[in-house]
Amino acid sequence: MAMMSREAYLASLEDGRRVFAEGEEVKDLRSHPQFVQAIELVAEGYAKHYKPGEDACGPYFAVPHGKDQLKEILQELLDWDMVTVTTSQGLLALLTAAARIRPASAVYADRIEGYFELCKAQDLRCVQAITDAKGDRRLSPSGQDDPDAYVRIVERRPDGIVVRGAKLHISSASVSHELVVMPTKKMKPGEEDYAVACAIPVNAPGVKIVNTSFAPRERHQDFPVSSRHNMPEGFVILDDVFVPNERVFLAGEVEHSATFAHSLGLWERLGATAHLAEYGDTLVGLAQLIAEANGTERVSHIREKIAEMVIYATLVRAGLEAAIANAEASPEGWYFPSELFTNAAKHHGAAEFSTMVRNLHDIGGGSIVTAPSIADLEHAEVGPFIRKYMATKEGISGEYRTRLFHAIRDFTADAYGGWQLVTMLQSGGGLYAQRLVARKHYPMDEAKRLALKLAGLAEV
Amino acid sequence: MAMMSREAYLASLEDGRRVFAEGEEVKDLRSHPQFVQAIELVAEGYAKHYKPGEDACGPYFAVPHGKDQLKEILQELLDWDMVTVTTSQGLLALLTAAARIRPASAVYADRIEGYFELCKAQDLRCVQAITDAKGDRRLSPSGQDDPDAYVRIVERRPDGIVVRGAKLHISSASVSHELVVMPTKKMKPGEEDYAVACAIPVNAPGVKIVNTSFAPRERHQDFPVSSRHNMPEGFVILDDVFVPNERVFLAGEVEHSATFAHSLGLWERLGATAHLAEYGDTLVGLAQLIAEANGTERVSHIREKIAEMVIYATLVRAGLEAAIANAEASPEGWYFPSELFTNAAKHHGAAEFSTMVRNLHDIGGGSIVTAPSIADLEHAEVGPFIRKYMATKEGISGEYRTRLFHAIRDFTADAYGGWQLVTMLQSGGGLYAQRLVARKHYPMDEAKRLALKLAGLAEV
Amino acid sequence: MAMMSREAYLASLEDGRRVFAEGEEVKDLRSHPQFVQAIELVAEGYAKHYKPGEDACGPYFAVPHGKDQLKEILQELLDWDMVTVTTSQGLLALLTAAARIRPASAVYADRIEGYFELCKAQDLRCVQAITDAKGDRRLSPSGQDDPDAYVRIVERRPDGIVVRGAKLHISSASVSHELVVMPTKKMKPGEEDYAVACAIPVNAPGVKIVNTSFAPRERHQDFPVSSRHNMPEGFVILDDVFVPNERVFLAGEVEHSATFAHSLGLWERLGATAHLAEYGDTLVGLAQLIAEANGTERVSHIREKIAEMVIYATLVRAGLEAAIANAEASPEGWYFPSELFTNAAKHHGAAEFSTMVRNLHDIGGGSIVTAPSIADLEHAEVGPFIRKYMATKEGISGEYRTRLFHAIRDFTADAYGGWQLVTMLQSGGGLYAQRLVARKHYPMDEAKRLALKLAGLAEV
C-alpha cells in the first residue's frame, strides 16, 4: 500500500488504454489538447495529496462514521479535481450498496469491501459507469431491438463474466484507472443478464473510449475558466470485456439491480448539491462584481436580482446542511446523507440554475458575449481604445472588466456554460428523478396526519 | 411568582380594557362571536401549561442557551396558541435587542430584563405592537402631515412618558395582557420622539383596540379550521397613554431605533418559517388526501404537483434547520438563529406559498368551493344524494370527502385562507424586507472571492 | 317571440323548482340571503336588455358570423351578469357541437338549432351542466361501484329518455331556466347510456338543486364586491328526470360524446380568458391605487411588481386578440375562436393568477386583512381615530383607503377571493386540460420542420 505520486500517475496512463477523439485514436494522451489540462488537474490532485509511507492514504478514501465527518468530506470535495470526487462518490456508493444488499448477498458485499481496499491501497482513481445506451426508452432492456442497448453479460465463465454494451456520459474516464459499472435501473425477472455490476480497469481488453470535450482549443486567455477546468466526457464501449469474479458485484440478482443506481444517485446528488451551493455563491459573486464594475450595484432592480440569487444559493446550502444533519447510519456505522433533503436541495438547485444564470446575464449586459478578446486588448492600435472604453471609473480598469466579462461568458454563456446547464440538470438523473426520490422519502403519513387533524377528521 | 390557571386568565380579562368591533364597544368579551373561540384557545393554553407552585413557569419563557434548546422551542411553539407564541417571540426579541444595545444603553437593557422577569413571574401574555399607521410611505416620520402617523412621545415626565399614535395588525391584542411597543423602523436625528419602545398593559388608560376577525359567525361545521383557530386582529389606538419609566425601553436614542425592529423581525420570521414548514407539510397532506379521495393519486401530473409541494415543504424545513445549526450566541449566552438562513427560508416559504395553494386547488377540483354544506349533508331528502354522489369508492364516503373539501376551502380558499395568503407574505415584513435582510447577512466578500478566483483575477 | 321583462323574470322563478341551501328547502328564493342579490343581478340584466316587440331579442343570442362580431360579443360579455354569459356560451357550445356532429347526426344538430330558437324566442337563461360526480377518477363510467357516478340514461321511451345522476359546480342553476346537460368526457363503446346530452328545465320533476354561496350574510359594507357580485353554486341532482325527444341531443352515440365537452370547453375558456384579461387589468388598477394611497407608487420594487402585473394582463389580452384574429368558420358560417390561442391564453391567465394576487398582497400590506370595518369607521369614539390613522396624505382620506382595503380583501383574500382562485383554475377544466388541448391544436409538424431545417437534417 502506497500513495501514487504525480509522476507515478502520469506513468500509469501509459497502460495500453484505447482512447479516441475527433475521428482518430489518440496515441499520446498527455499532449492532446482534449486531455492535456484534464491530466494536469488530476496530476495536481495526486501531487497535493501525496504523502510517502505505507500507511498513507488519500482523504478521498474516508468513509464517514459521523455527521461531522460527512460534512468535512463535502467541504474538502469542493477543492478536489473531478476524478478524485468521482473516486470518493463511486466507492461510497458501492459501500452504500453493500450495506443495503447485506445479508442477502453478502458475497458481493464482501467483494465490494475488498475492491474498496484495493483502490485505497493502490491509490487508484475511479469513475462511475452507469448510464446505458438505453435504445428505445419505452421498452425495457429485454424488449429492445438491439439486446446490447443495456450492458449485459454475454458469457458466464467459472472465473468471471464477459460483458457487452456501452456506458455514456462517463466524465474523466480516459484519465482515470477504474470504471465502476452499475445497472442504470431496476431490472425485472427474465433480465438477469442485465443485472450486472462490476469494476473494470480502463485498459482492459475490449474497452474503447470515445471522447468529447468543451476544452478550448485556442485563445486560452479568453477562456479563463474552461481552459483550466475541463474534463473529457467518455462514450465507453465495452466490446466483450472479461471481468474476473472478484471484481463482479452483481451478476443476475435482479432484486438488487436498482440498489446500485439508488446508492450512486444519493452520493452523486449530494456531491452535485455541494457544487451547486458553491456555484450559487460564485454566480452571486460574479453578479456583484460585474454590477460594481458597471456602477449599478445600488440600482434597485439589480439589488433585487442579486438578492434573489443570494436566497437561491442560501437555500441550496441549507438543503445540504439539513441533508447532513439528518444523515443516518448503516449497521456498519457508515453515515449516509438524508435522501429527502439531498434530493429536494438538488432539485431546487438544478431547476432554478438557469434562472440564476439568466439573472447574471441580465445584470451583466451584452458585453458578456461581445467583449473584445484579450489579444485585442494587447494590440498596439486598438488595445488602448478598448482599455479606455471598457474602463468605467477609478479602480475599474478596462482590462479587469474585460477579463471579468470573459470569465462570465466562459462560465455561463459558452461551451463550458452550456455543458454546465445540461449537466447540472442531468447529474444524478433529470428533474423528474429527483422529484420521484424526494417524494418517495418524504414522511407522507405524517403530512396526512397533520392534514386530517386540521380538518378535524379521524384517520380514514 | 406563580402560573396563571385557566380561570385566572379568564378573570384577568375583566380589567376594564376597551375593545371595539363591528361598530360597537364590546362589553362582554367572553361571549362575543369575534372573541369567544380566541379566548378559549388562550385559556386552553393556560390550562395545558399550568403547574402549581411558586417556582413553576411556562416553557414559553425559556431563553435558549444552545442550539438544541432553540430547536426544542421551535418544535414546541407549533403546539402553542398564537398569544403564547407572540409572548415568547416578543420577549426573546426584547432580550435580543437588550443584548445588542448593551453596553451603550445598559439602563434600558436592564429594564428589559426586569420586564421579562415580571411577565414570567405573573405568567402574562404579550403581543408585539410594531407597525405604525405610517401615513405617506414616501416621507419619514417627521415629514408627515400628521405628526402622529408614527407613535411618538408627546410628553416627557420625571416618572415616565406619554405616547400617542396607533399600532396596526396587532393580532390577539384584545385577548392578551401586554403590548410590547417598538419603533417600526430606523429613526434619524431630529426624530427622537419617534424612537420609543415600551411595554403597555392592554387595559392602560387611553388604549382602545378596534378588532376585525375572520372567525366564522355561523355554520361552524363548514369551517372546521377557522371556527377553531382564529384570533382577532387589533387596530390599537394609543390615545395619550402614560408609561412609567420602568416600562420604557427606548425614549429618544435614534441610533438604537432599528435594533428593536430587527430583533423582532428575526424572531417573527423564525416563527413564521416554523409555521410555513408545518403548513407546507399540511398542504402536502391535504393534496395527497384529496387526490386519494378522488382516485387521482397515481396520475402522473398530480404526482408531479405533489412532488413539487414536497420539495417546497422540505426546503423551508431545511432552511429552518440551517438557521438553528448556524445560530450564534450573544455575550449573555443566549442563542439567536442565523439571520441569513432564517430570512432565505422565510422568503422562499412566503414567495411560493400562493403557488403551493394553487397546486392544491388544481389537484382538488371545483368541489373545494362548491361542496354542499354539512347541514345539507344531513338533510332528509337531499342528504342521501349528496352522500351518494360525493362518495367515490370503497373507503371514501361522501361525508368524509365533503368534509375534506370544506377543510381545504376553509384553510386556503375562504376568509381564513385569504388572511393566510396576506399574513404569510407580510409577517416579519413583506418579501422586499426579507430579501434586504438576507442580502445584508450574506457573506458577499466570500462570494466575490470565489468569483475572482474562478475568473483568475486577483482581488481588486 | 318576445323578450322577458324584469318582472316577467322574477315571476318565472315561481315555477315549482326545488332549491335547497344550508340544510333546508328554500321556499322563498327571492328573500333568501343566498339568492336575493343573484336574482337581482339577473333581473337587472333582463331590465337592461329589455326591448318590446315580437322581433326583439337579446344580444346574447347572437351567433358570430365574422371575427368582428366575435370580438364584439366578447366585449359585451364583460358587462353581462353570469347567467347571461352562460346562456350565450352554452348555446354557442351547442351550436359548435351541432356543426361538428353534422352530417353524421343531423337529427341532433337540427334539434339543437330548434332548441336555440326556443330559448331565443322565450328569452330564457341557460346554464351548462357538465361535470359529473365522477366517483373514482381512475375508473371509467362503466367501471364505477355506483353506476350513477356519471349521468346516464336509465330508461329509453318512445317519447324521450329518463336520466339519473348529478351535475356539479353548476353556477347560477337555481336562478336560471334551463340546464344544458352534456357528457363530461369521451365515452367508449359499451358506455352508450352515458353518452347523453339534453336540455332540462330547472323545474322539471326530479331536479333538485343544493346550493352553496360565497355571498356575505351580513356586514355588506365590508364586502363591496361580493355583496353585489355573487351567484349560487348548484349541486344538481337528477333524480330520474324525463326528457322529451326534442330536447335530447345525444343518446348513445359514444363517438360524439367528447364533442360536446370540447365545444363547451372552447367557449368557456374563451369567456374565462376575457374575464381573466379584465381581472388582470383590475388587479393592476387595485395595485396602482393602493400603492398611490400608501405613497409607494414610485418605489422601485413596487413599480417592478406592477409592471409584472401589467405584462401579465397584456399577455392574456394578446392571447384573446390572437384567438379572435385566428378564428375559423364552420360550414354554417359561424365563427369559432382559435383553440390554440384560447387555451394558451387561458392557461397563462389561470396559472399565473395566484402570483398576481400575491403581488397585489405584497404591494398592499397587512391592512388588506386587518382594516377596521366600515361600521367602526362610523363609530363616534373610535371612528375619528381610524380615519386619522388610515389617512396618509392630502387627497387620501382614511375612509377611502379603508374602503380600498376592503375591496382588495373581498376580491382576493376572503370568501369571494378564494372562490376565484379555485374557479379561475378549474373553469373549462384544470391546468392539465388546457395544456392538453393547447398541445393538440399546436402545429407540431411545422415546429418539427423548423427544427429539422435548423439542424440541417432532412425530414425523417
Next chain:
Amino acid sequence: MAMMSREAYLASLEDGRRVFAEGEEVKDLRSHPQFVQAIELVAEGYAKHYKPGEDACGPYFAVPHGKDQLKEILQELLDWDMVTVTTSQGLLALLTAAARIRPASAVYADRIEGYFELCKAQDLRCVQAITDAKGDRRLSPSGQDDPDAYVRIVERRPDGIVVRGAKLHISSASVSHELVVMPTKKMKPGEEDYAVACAIPVNAPGVKIVNTSFAPRERHQDFPVSSRHNMPEGFVILDDVFVPNERVFLAGEVEHSATFAHSLGLWERLGATAHLAEYGDTLVGLAQLIAEANGTERVSHIREKIAEMVIYATLVRAGLEAAIANAEASPEGWYFPSELFTNAAKHHGAAEFSTMVRNLHDIGGGSIVTAPSIADLEHAEVGPFIRKYMATKEGISGEYRTRLFHAIRDFTADAYGGWQLVTMLQSGGGLYAQRLVARKHYPMDEAKRLALKLAGLAEV
C-alpha cells in the same frame, strides 16, 4: 438607383474599412474564419433579392402603410440575414423618429428621409450603433471621468461635425456599409454634445471595428447551426470621425435625444419578438424530435414540459399578433406596432427563454453535451459502435440522433447557445427596460377606473 448583386456586395467590402480580430488587423476579410460565413450569408441575401433595373429595390426598404404590410414584413424578416434585418429595422426606426420629431425638427426629419432614399437607391446594408461605452452607470454622460464614455461631438464645423467615442455590441458592423449612430438614452440640458444622431459609412476615416464571434473555427460538422448562422459582433471605435451635415440627424437638441432610442427600441423588440416566436417553435420542434428519437414522447412529464413550451411559443406569437393588430399610424401614414404589446411579448419571450431551454435540456438528456463528434461517427473502428449505441429503434438511426444532439447543443448549450441566452435578454434593452416601456404604454387610467368601479368608489 439599382440593386446590388452578390458580386457587387463582395467588391464593396474592399473599401478600406479597418477591421480587427484576435489581436490583429484583418486585411482579407473574405477569407478570415470569423467573417467568411457571415459575408456569405449577406451575399446570399443580395443574390436572393437581386432584381435588375433602375426601379428595383429590396423588400427590406418597404415602409408599412397598413397592418397587413406590417405583418408581411415581419413574416419576411424571418428569412432575411441579420444585416438585412437591421437595415430594415434601423431605417424604420429612423423614420419613426422623424415622424416623432416633426415639426419641431423638420430639417432633421427631412435629412432622415433623404438618407433613407440614399440607402434604398444604393441598396446599402445598415446597422444600428446605439450602445455607448457608458463608463460608470451611476453617472450621467457629463459626469463621467472620461468625457468620451458616451459618443459626443468634439467639433462643430460649418459643413458637419466630428464625433468621438465607442459604440458596443454592433452586430454585423464589419460586413455592412452604414453605421446608424443614435444616442443611447435621454440627455439633459448641458449635455448637448451627447445628443447626437448621424449616419457614418463603415469605411469612414477614424472608424475602427474590433470583432468577436461565436463562429466555430473547426469541426464544422459538429456545429450545424452556428457554422452557418454567425455574425461578428463589433466594438466600434469612433476616433474623431467627421460627419457631413446631410448625414447629421441630431446635434444638440437634448429634448429629442431619447426619441431615437425609443424608436429603435420599438423596432428592435418587434424584430426580437418575431425571432423569439420562431425560436419558441424551434425549441418545441427540437424537444418533440428528441423525445421521439429517445422514445419518450408519450411519457407524461415529457408531454407536460413540451406543452409548457407550446404555450410559451404561442403566447409570444399572440403578443406579436396583438402588436400588429393594435398598430398605429403616424401622420405620414406609416404604421408602427403597439408599444404595449410589443414590449409585453418581448419581455415574456426573453424572461422565460432560459426556462424553455432548460426544458429542452431536461427532455433531451446528457447526450446533448456528450454525443461523440461526427468525425468519430465516421471512424472505421469506433464509428459502427457509436451508430449502434446511439440508435434507438426502427427509423431512428444512430447518425440521425447524434446529429440532432449536436444541433441542440450548438443551438442552446455551446458558444452560439450562450450568445443567444445573453442577446435574447439584452436585445432592445434588458428585462428592466421592457418592463418600464410596457408600464409606460399601459392604459393605467382605465385599469384604475375598473378597480374603482369594482370597489364601489367614485374616482378620487
